[in-house]
Amino acid sequence: MPQETTAAPPVVKIDGITKGFPNRKKGFQRIVAETNVDIQEGEFITIIGPSGCGKSTILKMLAGLESVDEGAILLEGEPITAPSRQLGIVFQQHVLLPWMSARQNVVFALETEPGSTSTKEELRERADKYLDLVNLSHAADQRPSQLSGGMQQRVGIARAFALEPKVMLLDEPLGALDALTRHELQLQLLRLCEQQKRTFIMVTHDVDEALLLSDRILVMGSGPNAEIIHDITVPFGRPRDAETVEQDAKYHELRSFLLGSLTSH
Ligand SMILES: Nc1ncnc2c1ncn2[C@@H]1O[C@H](COP(=O)(O)OP(=O)(O)O)[C@@H](O)[C@H]1O
Ligand SMILES: [Mg+2]
Structure with a gap:
């Protein structure tokens, strides 16, 4: 039955x-x-x-x-x-473009999104929103080489989340991070995921x-x-x-x- x-x-x-x-x-x-x-x-x-x-x-x-x-x-x-x-993806190691700032890396991903009709200003705002959600507002203008491994991973996470996938x-x-950074990022990811209400x-x-x-x-x-x-x-x-x-x-x-x-x- x-x-x-x-x-x-x-x-x-x-x-x-x-x-x-x-x-x-x-x-x-x-x-x-x-x-x-x-x-x-x-x-x-x-x-x-x-x-x-x-x-x-x-x-x-x-x-x-x-x-x-x-x-x-x-x-x-x-x-x-x-x-x-x-379908958004976050891998263990992110490939950030080394000549771009954290913000530019996120904006670049949003710009290359097919069918995007947002203005440059809107994309910048969206990038800043997600960088803020991973507590990276202060580092938005820095290039990957100026960021720690944990911060680079947070840029990668912000970039994936900014695309707002279902x-x-x-x-x-968090597999490539040391234990302390890893625990810190687990707590951040927990907060981020609870706010985002995605799958x-x-x-x-x-x-x-x-x-x-x-x-x-x-x-x-x-x-x-x-x-x-x-x-x-x-x-x-x-x-x-x-x-x-x-x-x-x-x-x-x-x-x-x-x-x-x-x-x-
Ligand atoms: N493209 C591929 N060609 C051949 N074997 C593969 C390929 N991708 C994965 N495998 C094999 O499939 C198995 C599972 O790999 P993977 O999914 O990466 O494992 P896990 O992520 O659980 O560690 C491994 O034995 C791996 O060698
Ligand atoms: Mg694996």
Whole structure:
């Protein structure tokens, strides 16, 4: 009997996808086993799993940068087959243009957006708004070489957010930073994401980061032919703050569970 549901249609539907690559020894190796996930508008989803299990591959398929072998990924019901402005991406390392200031880097990304009808002044205002949201107003006129690694990453985040995509994809966005800067940026990202009310899909290998930021954590098993072995709802309310989350007994329970499921594979 068909199940009755009143839930809104998912903004992103991962519908029976699989993915593999040519392999020298085996001819072809399946990397991602059949995967089905429904993602609702406004959810913050984290994908976590052992290195090499296929997390970035899934994110690239979501971004339209990599094709699926079977199944489909739908954005508001339409298959994703190519990159689109509805899908923003933040990578671990940003390529900022070294001869441009932080502001010019963001404006440049906005200018090259297809179909943009905004004036230069409007783009500048939008760039400044997003630089302000990552606390970089004071550094807007500085070039990347004048900024620390953490500040450069914040310019990259501001640039991706300024494009105002429907879905933001983040692949270990804080992975290249030292522990202190990383924690600071986690808190900033938390605040930014809660203000933005977009849909977020992030890959990380940091269990604490996943618990702090997400509404749901998808845990992948080890590859090849990796599958999602757990789909965990994170029970902390919003807006969140790190201290309250870290003092919650459920945080420690989930943390041990996640660490256990990552090391037992
Ligand atoms: N373009 C490609 N060609 C061949 N193999 C690839 C390609 N992209 C990824 N892989 C392989 O797929 C597996 C998963 O890679 P990846 O998605 O980057 O893992 P993760 O992000 O989880 O660490 C790895 O074994 C990797 O070597
Ligand atoms: Mg990866």
